[in-house]
Amino acid sequence: MPKCLVCYKWTLDEQDIRVNPDDLSLDTSRAKAKISDFDRNAIEEATLIVEKHGGSVNALSYGTPDVKQSLKDVLSRGPEKVYWIAQSGAQTSDAYVTANVLAAAIRKLGQYDLILCGEGSSDEFNRQTPVRLAALLGLPCVTYVEKLSVEGDTIKATRRVADCSEVATVKGPVVISVLNQINKPRIPTLKQVLGAAKKPNEEIKIADLGLKPESLQPKSARKSVKGFVTKRKKIVYKEANAAANVAKLASSLAAEGLC
Amino acid sequence: MPGIITFSEERELGKQLLTPALELKKSLSGPVTVLALNDADAKELAALGADKVLVLQAAGGWPEGLSEAISGLVSTAAPSIFLVGGTLPGKHIGAYVAAKLNLAMVTDAKSLKVENGKLLTTRLLFAGLALCEEESVLPVVATIPSRTFLPPNAAGKAGAAETVKAETDSRVAISDITRAESSGVDIGAATRVVAVGRGFRKQEDLKLAQDLASVFHAEIACSRPVAEEEHWLPIDHYVGISGHTVKPELYVAVGISGQVQHMVGARESKVIAAIDNDEHAPIFEAADYGIVGDLYEVLPLLTAALKKK
Numbered sequence: 001m002p003k004c005l006v007c008y009k010w011t012l013d014e015q016d017i018r019v020n021p022d023d024l025s026l027d028t029s030r031a032k033a034k035i036s037d038f039d040r041n042a043i044e045e046a047t048l049i050v051e052k053h054g055g056s057v058n059a060l061s062y063g064t065p066d067v068k069q070s071l072k073d074v075l076s077r078g079p080e081k082v083y084w085i086a087q088s089g090a091q092t093s094d095a096y097v098t099a100n101v102l103a104a105a106i107r108k109l110g111q112y113d114l115i116l117c118g119e120g121s122s123d124e125f126n127r128q129t130p131v132r133l134a135a136l137l138g139l140p141c142v143t144y145v146e147k148l149s150v151e152g153d154t155i156k157a158t159r160r161v162a163d164c165s166e167v168a169t170v171k172g173p174v175v176i177s178v179l180n181q182i183n184k185p186r187i188p189t190l191k192q193v194l195g196a197a198k199k200p201n202e203e204i205k206i207a208d209l210g211l212k213p214e215s216l217q218p219k220s221a222r223k224s225v226k227g228f229v230t231k232r233k234k235i236v237y238k239e240a241n242a243a244a245n246v247a248k249l250a251s252s253l254a255a256e257g258l259c
Numbered sequence: 260m261p262g263i264i265t266f267s268e269e270r271e272l273g274k275q276l277l278t279p280a281l282e283l284k285k286s287l288s289g290p291v292t293v294l295a296l297n298d299a300d301a302k303e304l305a306a307l308g309a310d311k312v313l314v315l316q317a318a319g320g321w322p323e324g325l326s327e328a329i330s331g332l333v334s335t336a337a338p339s340i341f342l343v344g345g346t347l348p349g350k351h352i353g354a355y356v357a358a359k360l361n362l363a364m365v366t367d368a369k370s371l372k373v374e375n376g377k378l379l380t381t382r383l384l385f386a387g388l389a390l391c392e393e394e395s396v397l398p399v400v401a402t403i404p405s406r407t408f409l410p411p412n413a414a415g416k417a418g419a420a421e422t423v424k425a426e427t428d429s430r431v432a433i434s435d436i437t438r439a440e441s442s443g444v445d446i447g448a449a450t451r452v453v454a455v456g457r458g459f460r461k462q463e464d465l466k467l468a469q470d471l472a473s474v475f476h477a478e479i480a481c482s483r484p485v486a487e488e489e490h491w492l493p494i495d496h497y498v499g500i501s502g503h504t505v506k507p508e509l510y511v512a513v514g515i516s517g518q519v520q521h522m523v524g525a526r527e528s529k530v531i532a533a534i535d536n537d538e539h540a541p542i543f544e545a546a547d548y549g550i551v552g553d554l555y556e557v558l559p560l561l562t563a564a565l566k567k568k
Contacts, residue, residue, distance in 0.1 A: 219363030
């Protein structure tokens, strides 16, 4: 019966971020936070495995004090307990610091058979954390998994790398990163949402992780963030008469020398 | 031995990495060393200005399985910068090396330069919504996506090649390697693209887009769900954040809503035209020309109109 741990990131929903056209700054005032997309697939996959084989799912997250807002959400999706590490200023942590913190927390929590992560986070999409965790913990790592099966202590994972698929067979403990096509994350029912309030959560203090100060010092720092804007003509033909629209588009393309 | 090490399991990308490597070499002391997986790659890379090529002799064909071996080589050479081709295996290997050697890694740098002893890079954030400029302490790992740079011209003098033994990670066994159906079409190099999305109701209906593509002399591409979920087109046809980035003179998006995850792969197109039935779809904000309408009505009319020209 596999003991699973899912690492997730509490991040801003990028669909609600607007670019301010005057100075290209990002307006995040309307952006709600969410569990990063691919991490939801990781949570769902761990939950499916445990529903089939027994065992347990815990979740772990590191972030700013806002991470506390994620606890009910993550628990409503299947995990029976969530551990969280909050640090003011964690938004400036790079993948180096994030992996150091998560790996230290996992060492403290004890052994898991399966550590699951999303392929990458929906904000940074660095795709570093799962591999870094495996390297720091001395575990094998199977990345970009679109199908996962557990047979006793053997894990079979179908990887998808560009136009190639392959099956990785490995014995746990192992770190797995999943692609979004691996499953469709469930939408929690009212019962699951209410049940989440009764499930336990536990804070892990960053000071209790025994990390050296340099392990918490980011090696990459953002100097600027600018919205990406390309100038487009945005000419839209929307008459009721489709043939008229088509004629206008055809002459526009002709004027561009494209037909 | 400071300097730069480069690695890609893909030969073409390995060649492209030499362009930023040779440029960065001007601001750093030390040689450019290339890691190659076979003698043929090594020979081509040595001819393009690498000072030295190390050919990894490994048993397995799983590039990620060489992460520990590559980490050992990078650790011994102690370069200022380790540049890795930004394929998925490349990102895996780069992140492994970065973690083992306590380094920063910049994923998918679009530009790189050394300033005041730090690496300055730009890369995308929020699925392409924003461009972020970062500063990383050396030594550092950076991955570079395919086609960010052109390969350099041949150098006057070829670098020396040397063979090193490399162990593959024996904890993971790889089997059942299947190459997905490949059309042999290189979407990334197409000059005209007709891209199809979820607005199509069934696979047979893609014929309408193919008809348009044939009068345009365009290649067919798609959004991620069309390839990954519906499997209507091979995986090597999809354009977006984790698929292709295309730079054609004309990109026609049909039945694509225009989420940023898709548009990041298409927005370097010279002209973008869009056909979609939802007037409020974000695609019309990201296009030069648009038609609001039913693609089942518009496409045949457009194909016929262009045939006449």
